[in-house]
Amino acid sequence: MGSKIRRIAVVYATGQGTTGEIAEFIGNALESPQVAVEVVPIGHQVPDLAGFDTVVLGSPVHHDALMKSFVVFAYQRLDQLASPDVWLFSVGMAPALSGPIGRRLARRVPKDIATMRDALAARGYRAFAGRYERAKIPLRAQLRYFLLGGRRYGDLRDWDAVRAWAAEIAMDATRRTATTSAAAS
Numbered sequence: 026m027g028s029k030i031r032r033i034a035v036v037y038a039t040g041q042g043t044t045g046e047i048a049e050f051i052g053n054a055l056e057s058p059q060v061a062v063e064v065v066p067i068g069h070q071v072p073d074l075a076g077f078d079t080v081v082l083g084s085p086v087h088h089d090a091l092m093k094s095f096v097v098f099a100y101q102r103l104d105q106l107a108s109p110d111v112w113l114f115s116v117g118m119a120p121a122l123s124g125p126i127g128r129r130l131a132r133r134v135p136k137d138i139a140t141m142r143d144a145l146a147a148r149g150y151r152a153f154a155g156r157y158e159r160a161k162i163p164l165r166a167q168l169r170y171f172l173l174g175g176r177r178y179g180d181l182r183d184w185d186a187v188r189a190w191a192a193e194i195a196m197d198a199t200r201r202t203a204t205t206s207a208a209a210s
């Protein structure tokens with residue numbers, strides 16, 4: 026008797042590729058003989074998401090907000106996202122902040138993200154640190170970053186944190202499949 030293959034989509038927006046690499050990493054971590062994963066950037070042909078058991082959505086934070094293309098996409102696909110389990114992640118600098126102000130900001134979920142999380146009835150939301158190259162940041166933005174508690178530049182992605190989050194998604198999906206199968210039998 027063959028067990029059902031679970032379908033997972035990881036759909037993301039990215040400016041400089043950082044979020045795309047995190048999405049690919051999550052996709053690889055979720056893949057297994059029982060799970061088929063598709064990792065798709067917004068802008069390419071994103072399939073009908075209603076056909077997936079789980080959808081992971083990710084966007085960078087640019088200018089204090091999720092990327093416009095991502096926000097438009099997510100709200101356009103709200104109907105398709107009603108049946109799959111949805112997980113949401115963002116990539117920005119808040120998780121890399123230190124000091125009392127920085128730590129408080131790192132814990133805070135920005136309003137637009139909280140609104141989207143609730144609209145999607147997401148099972149979880151996680152903010153990951155991204156890449157912040159000092160040479161590419163205008164002086165004003167560098168000063169603001171410093172005042173908020175930002176001291177580190179470069180590739181600040183925490184792959185252990187990403188791996189742990191992917192494991193949480195995989196465990197939750199397995200548990201829900203088991204519950205659904207038990208209810209159906």
Ligand SMILES: Cc1cc2nc3c(=O)[nH]c(=O)nc-3n(C[C@H](O)[C@H](O)[C@H](O)COP(=O)(O)O)c2cc1C
Binds near residue numbers: 038042087157
């Ligand atoms: C134009 C620009 C604006 C940014 N604005 C913010 C911001 O407002 N808040 C933040 O936490 N990070 C900000 N960042 C940092 C990005 O979130 C970080 O570089 C991330 O890794 C970018 O992901 P991407 O390569 O997928 O676009 C900004 C980066 C860029 C290039």
